[in-house]
Amino acid sequence: MKRLLLGLGALSMAATASTFAPGAALQTPDTLSLTGLTMMASETDVSLNSLTFTASFDAAVYSGNDAFCPTTDCLIFAYQVTDIGGVAGGTGIIEHVTASNFANFSTDVGAQTLSTASSVFAAGGTVPSTVDRSLSGPGAVITFDFPDTAGGDSDLVPGDHTSVLIIETNATNFTTGLFSAIDGAAATANGFGPASPSPEPASMALIGSALLGLSLFGKPMRRQN
DSSP: EEEEEEEEEEOOSOOOOOOOTTTOOBBBBBOOOOOOEEEEEEEEEEEEEEESSEEEEEEEEEEETTEEEEEEEEEEEEEEEEEEESSTTTOOOEEEEEOOOOOSSSSEEEEEEOOOOSOOOOOOBBBSEHHHHOOOOTTOOEEEEEEOOOTHHHHHHTTTTTOEEEEEEEEEEEEEEEEEESSSSEEEEEEEEEOOOOHHHHHHHHHHHHHHHHHHTSSOOOOOO
């Protein structure tokens, strides 16, 4: 079941942040939080069903100050995954969670463990052991890693949920992105992601004038006799 909510919320955000560049691999996630931000939109109980596991996720978009926008508002994206169980004899373990559509945006990636539940996210949860980001390009992907280790401290197994997974950005608009959980098989659903701003009407007029000028310049001139 999926519920989409629009409105205001108050959670928090820490001041520590650093640029997480395209191509960055296997870094320890920063400790981030969501306090003092305004919730722009949220969705809950979004299904993630693969051939070997079933899960769900909750997501929200917040507006506020971050490391990239210390004096103006930018967008912060937050997600939380719940591992429901295995399918068709699968263990149900989830090792990677990914969020797409972050090409051409500055990002910092981390997590927060809530002490009490919020209107969207549950308290507690498993913190990713590492995070990484693919090279820039269409659908550039940020990954939160939960490896299936012998100790099991960072595993995401049936009955577990993640901590709140946070991506700070310099984006000011959001749209539909892709969100996935992976362990051999993958399950993907629509989530939130940043969007490039639409051109201002004045900018569009300037572009139109320039194109018109180029078209006139390209016309052959009639020779006078």
